[in-house]
Amino acid sequence: MSFTIRGQAAKPNLKRMKFTVKTPLLVLLLITLAACERESSPTTTQPRPHLVEVVEAQRIDLSVRxxxxxxxxxIQEIQIFTQEEGQITELPFFEGDRVKRGEVIAKLDDRLLRAQLNRALALQKKSETDLNRIRDLVERRLTTAAELTQIETDLAIAQADVAALETRLGFLTLRSPIDGVVTERRSEPGNIADRYAHIMTLADxxxxxxxxxxxxxxxxxxxxxxxxxxxxxxxxxxxxxxxxxxxxxxxxxxxxxxxxxxxxxxxxxxxxxxxxxxxxxxxxxxxxxxSERLLIPFIALRRSTAHPYVFIIDDDNRAQTRAVQTGLEIGDQIEILEGLEPGERLVIRGFTNLRDNQQVTIVGSASNGSNR
Missing domain, CATH: 2.40.30.170 (Efflux pump adaptor protein, beta barrel domain)
Structure with missing residues (x-):
C-alpha cells in the first residue's frame, strides 16, 4: 500500500491508492502476530475449583411435636331397634334426656302376643295332665309306650312355644342398655313400628x-x-x-x-x-x-431410584457418596437412622456437577440448626 505525500499535510490519495503488499512487510507482520499470540496464551490451564458449603451432622436431644x-x-353410641312389629304405646324420652341402664325407653302393643302366650300355656297345661294320666296307664299296662312318647313330645312342643312367646313379649318392652343421653328420637307413640325399625339412639x-x-x-x-x-x-x-x-x-x-x-x-x-x-x-x-436424634438439613439429602444418599467430605476434601436410612422429618431437618456418624461433614450447597471422589473447596460451614 503506498500513499502520495506532499509537504506537512500529507493525506492519502484514494484515487491513486494501490492495494499491494511487499514481501518483507508481510513477513514482519506475521512474526509480530505470532509473538503477540504467544504472550497472550498461558503456558498451562488451571481448573476452576468446585465450591461447596457444608454442615456437620449432630445429635440433638428433642421431642417430636x-x-x-x-x-x-x-365413646359408646347405641342405636335402638325393635325386634317385633307393633304399635308404639310409650316413648317417654326426647333428645337430650338422660336415661339409666335398665330404664324402659319404649313399649309396643303386646295384646296379640299375650293372647298367643295364653293359648300356648293352656296347651302346655293340657299336655301335662295327659302325661300324668298316660304314665298311670302305662304302669298298669293299660296302654302302650308309644302313646306315652307321643304325649311327652306334645308337652315338650307346648313348653317350647311358651318360652318363644315369652321371649317375644320381652322384645316389646325396650330398656336402655347403658347410662347415657338420648341423641336421636325417630318415631312417636301411635306409630306402627316394623320389625327391626330404628326408633332411638343413645350415647354415653x-x-x-x-x-x-x-x-x-x-x-x-x-x-x-x-x-x-x-x-x-x-x-x-x-x-x-x-x-x-x-x-x-x-x-x-x-x-x-x-x-x-x-x-x-x-x-x-x-x-x-x-x-x-x-x-x-x-x-x-x-x-x-x-430422645437423642441424629439430624441433618433436609436439603443435604439426595435421592436416587435405589436409596437416599448424601455427599460426605472426607479429610482430603474429597466428596464421597453415602447411602443413608431416613426417619422422621422435623421442621427443615430429617432424622438419619443409619449411614452417618455425628461430626461428619455434609454438602448442603454446590451439588451441580458434583461427582463421587471429586476434589472440592469448602467456602462456608452452616449451623445444623439454621433454617434453609
Whole structure:
C-alpha cells in the first residue's frame, strides 16, 4: 500500500491508492502476530475449583411435636331397634334426656302376643295332665309306650312355644342398655313400628374420644396412656382459646394402611369439659418423649431410584457418596437412622456437577440448626 505525500499535510490519495503488499512487510507482520499470540496464551490451564458449603451432622436431644385434627364422638353410641312389629304405646324420652341402664325407653302393643302366650300355656297345661294320666296307664299296662312318647313330645312342643312367646313379649318392652343421653328420637307413640325399625339412639358422653391418623414412624414413639394436648375451638374465644385441655391415648390400632403408611390413634377426653359435645372440631397435639436424634438439613439429602444418599467430605476434601436410612422429618431437618456418624461433614450447597471422589473447596460451614 503506498500513499502520495506532499509537504506537512500529507493525506492519502484514494484515487491513486494501490492495494499491494511487499514481501518483507508481510513477513514482519506475521512474526509480530505470532509473538503477540504467544504472550497472550498461558503456558498451562488451571481448573476452576468446585465450591461447596457444608454442615456437620449432630445429635440433638428433642421431642417430636405434631398437630392433627379430628372430630369428637361419644365413646359408646347405641342405636335402638325393635325386634317385633307393633304399635308404639310409650316413648317417654326426647333428645337430650338422660336415661339409666335398665330404664324402659319404649313399649309396643303386646295384646296379640299375650293372647298367643295364653293359648300356648293352656296347651302346655293340657299336655301335662295327659302325661300324668298316660304314665298311670302305662304302669298298669293299660296302654302302650308309644302313646306315652307321643304325649311327652306334645308337652315338650307346648313348653317350647311358651318360652318363644315369652321371649317375644320381652322384645316389646325396650330398656336402655347403658347410662347415657338420648341423641336421636325417630318415631312417636301411635306409630306402627316394623320389625327391626330404628326408633332411638343413645350415647354415653361421659367420655368423648377422637381418632387421628399418624405416620408409622411416629407411632413407634407413642404409647397407650401418654398425655395429649387438646384444643376445642368452639369452647373458648380470644386468648382463652389457647388454653389446652388434656386427654390420653386410649388405644393404638394395630394395623397400618399399606397405601399411606399411617395408623390410627384413639384419644380419650375424660372428664368431659363443660360445653364439649360429640361432633365438635378438635385439634390434637402429640408430643413424643425426648430422645437423642441424629439430624441433618433436609436439603443435604439426595435421592436416587435405589436409596437416599448424601455427599460426605472426607479429610482430603474429597466428596464421597453415602447411602443413608431416613426417619422422621422435623421442621427443615430429617432424622438419619443409619449411614452417618455425628461430626461428619455434609454438602448442603454446590451439588451441580458434583461427582463421587471429586476434589472440592469448602467456602462456608452452616449451623445444623439454621433454617434453609
Amino acid at each position: 405434631r398437630e392433627r385434627t379430628g372430630t369428637l364422638r361419644a 358422653q361421659q367420655t368423648l374420644i377422637t381418632e387421628v391418623r399418624l405416620s408409622e414412624l411416629l407411632l413407634n414413639h407413642l404409647s397407650v396412656g401418654d398425655t395429649v394436648e387438646l384444643y376445642i375451638d368452639a369452647l373458648r374465644t380470644g386468648s382463652a382459646a389457647q388454653t389446652p385441655l388434656y386427654g390420653e391415648i386410649s388405644r393404638i390400632y394395630p394395623d397400618i394402611d399399606p397405601m399411606t403408611r399411617t395408623g390410627t390413634v384413639e384419644i380419650a377426653l375424660h372428664p368431659v369439659p363443660l360445653g364439649a359435645r360429640a361432633g365438635q372440631f378438635v385439634r390434637v397435639i402429640l408430643q413424643t418423649q425426648r
